[in-house]
Amino acid sequence: MIAKRLRAGTERLLDPLGRHWRGVSEETLRLEPTPLGSQPSEYVRAAWEGRGHGRIRQVSVQAAHNGESLFFRLTWRDDTRNERIADTDQFPDACAVLFPLKGEAVLTSMGDPRQPVNAWYWRADWERPANVTATGLGTTVRHLDGSLRAGAHHDGSGWAVVIARPFAAAGAGELTADLSPGEAVMVGFAVWEGSAQERAGLKAVTLEWQPLSIEA
Secondary structure, three states, rough: EEEEEEEOOOHHHOOOOOOHHHHHEEEEEEEEEEHHHHHOHHHHHHOOOOOOOOOOEEEEEEEEEOOOOEEEEEEOOOOOOOOOOOOOOOOEEEEEEEEEEEOOOOOOOOOOOEEOOOEEEEEOOOOOOOOEEEEEOOEEEHHHHHHEEEEEEEEOOEEEEEEEOOOOOOOOOOEEEEOOOOEEEEEEEEEEHHHHHHOOOOOOOOOOOEEEEEEO
């Protein structure tokens, strides 16, 4: 996967329907349900036995940057638009872009104490994405980070979501992935289907890291 360098402002690239995305190559990735046996909660394992989760089975990804910020555009089919929580059994649609912070962290276990992972986590009911770190299953922590931004559109059949962060974001190397033009990094993706009550560790993910080259 290549993050193409574009001559476009941040606001234009945050538009998931913007014309600049038409010239960026797209890669469709297979998603798999997170293993139910690996869920840290015994209650969740028992309650979801036989129900099935990870309903979204593929996501298409484009990546680009403008020299200042890195952008990911994720699209997936979903004919239900879940963007608010009106009751305890309702959950929003969501997606995330994940990075290993140290070495080759295990993606499916959300890293470990020595090799954490970082996620840019978008939810349909939030104004901004959250910067998340994890050191294993059930250890996710959300950090205050105003640098993450997103744009989203649902057309009745699916979502198009752009998630972005400046290269020079505060906390890079500690709480968030250290990124810059000309580098190669690893990246993963996850999608939650709100209408299926997916949340937390119940999601669909890429089981392996994907190589990403950021054009200089």
